Amino acid sequence: MTQSSDTSEKRNSDFERSGSAAKKGVPRSIWFHLHFWLGWITAIPVILVCISGGVLAFESYLRRWEFPEQYDLVADSDPMSVDEVLELYRSAKPKLVVHHLGFPELPTHAYTAYVSMFDDNGKRTGGGFVIANQYTGELTYAGEKFTISGSMKELHRHLAAGEVGRQIVAISSLILAVTCFIGLVLWWPMRGRTFARAWRRGRALDWHNAIGLVTLGPLVIMALTGVLLTYSSHIFPVLDKLQSEPSKPQDPVVEVGEDQEKLPVSVALGEIEKNFPDGKITGVQPTGSSSTPYVFFVNNDGLDYRVCMNPYTGTEMSRDDGRPKGAVSWFRKNYFKYHTLSFNLFTKSLWGTLSVAGGILGMTGVLTSMRRWQRRAKSSSSS
Template sequence: MSFLDKPQPLWWRKALFQIHLWIGLFAGLYAIIIGISGSILVFKQELAALSYPHLMRAPHPERPERADLFAVMESARVAYPDFRLSGGYLPGLGSENVLIYMQGSRERDLFVMADASDGRLLGALELESTWLHWISDLHFHLLLGLPGYVVNATGAGLLLLLSLTGLVLWWPGIRRWTHALKVDFRRSWRRINFDLHSAAGFYTLAFVVMWSISGIYFVFPKQVAAVVNVFSSVEGGRDPEIHVKAQRRSADLSAVLGQAMRNFPTCRLAGVYLGEDANHPITVFMARGRRSDFTQMDYVYFHPESGRQLAVWHSGVNPTLGSAFVFWLAPLHFGINWGLGIKTLWALLGLSLPALAVTGALMYWNRYLGRRWKRLRSAAPKAESTVP
């Protein structure tokens, strides 16, 4: 008897089933939360436009884009003096309008919108007050703040173990492996539930593994990159870590933006991020393709005090397999760079996580909890009849 012919009686497969079962029981709720919230966030831009059309929708879409990013950022700075200017993004990056990102005290973040045709400020949105922010916080932090990142990485690790053990358990033998790819709806509901769990787990395996690895990478990027680097260099696949020493952020932002556009004439200005403080560079985003596609973006780094260009990272240009691996973890995780069709597919695939959790829980009920419940119910009348 071998694993290829008839794996079910093998002792180690039975042990692996117990590991799969108990990991599933612990990670089931996590899979439901992360799957549903992730599927919603795939359409974050579309949902924001529906929720706040007066800010996200262009008031004059027929007019050409003429707003100057630097001028709009200065207008936002004057209009909201209690907030610190953090970045500015032209239409395509989260909104049909110019979007200015500002930070305030007590972790208050503000999105200020401006008409792309003339730069007129349209209003502001406090992120913490939106339902989409709550969904994002649930997905990325599990509503636990910064410790939620570590919990999320642990959950992603459990999903990876579930995927790998599930692949071994899925194998029914060389003669029946094609049956494990189908769902026979003529059978009992218990068998249909089993087939759904088995088939869905197989067809979504690659995606769940990708989401698991990328989820771990987002929390521990250096550690994951170090492991990949053992096999293939990751150079070029990650944005460089640039540390500067500056007394203050005093660079002429208008001159910085102008320098980036002159140095990269074949690209389009997409946005700018000013950095957390004076020890971080100013990052200008120059789009080689669509502004919303960060897989085709040049990141140009400038000194926050002198305005001198420090470095360039050509996002999406990966010279090695290792650099391509770590680079594509983020775009593939979110699935938002390739249009509405891929977004819809990603959202449906994300819902496979709660579906697998529910069908797995039903399998546990059918095999163990349901029988135990029946024994307890049948034993209760007998116990009552013996009472004098």
């Protein structure tokens, strides 16, 4: 037992020194320095992204608490029609152009829309998430209200630093995946009794090894799917070439006659309700050019339909049932699910915990490095 413990201690000591004259010491030293410096370069972004990601695992619950304007309406009068709600957005100051209108799930829930804002000269001045109370006509601009979920989302997606921060997050996520694999290479020679060492000695390096072993797979999945989210507009056109049809359904082009005007959205909505009598309409995309259809989203028989309606005739032009058509299509439809693992409360809690553990992994790595520098400084001063 003592001999086994001594062997483990020696392996760990060799790892910390990372400078053995043995033949295996040379490649291990290279891996060590890569892991060390890549980890240091991305430490702060990775810690912030991981911890904010852990909080965002519970975003849906946070939003219900933070936005009573969306979830706790008083249904004491007749609600506005869809056309009236859209007009509410159009007549707002500054002018709002709705890209997607989400329908309420319950009578006490509000309409929600992702919008662009324009000034009187037609110049885009911003955008965001706006809630519409269909009973009172009140609009709530979510971006103007400080919320934990909103702050965590800003931090997680681009470190609250705009496009520059977004690129830093993507690059740091990619480097995180690489350092995870390098960490596995470094851990392998001393793989025995990893958890026992962490529990018995409790040193930062021991906990770093133990947490890294537990979070390795999940962190790689989170990191790579996060990178894909950032660069999806560039990656999927390349992947689409691997299969015979696009991974995302292509909306038909509407032929526009002279002096034609678009019908109210409610006309097309009525046709959708006829075609899907048992379906649940979850949203609509009402905007676009004159040749763009109205696009409705309908949940029916467990399938998520995307239905294009002619805005001039109110008739159906195409429908897609959401089922993947090819490997790339399946991947495009499902990869975000594995970034968040938001299937139920248990999976959200598991993924959120592992994300926070990724932040702790970065902290223990920083602490290990600082203590190593302190030991070197003491050694230099004493000599």
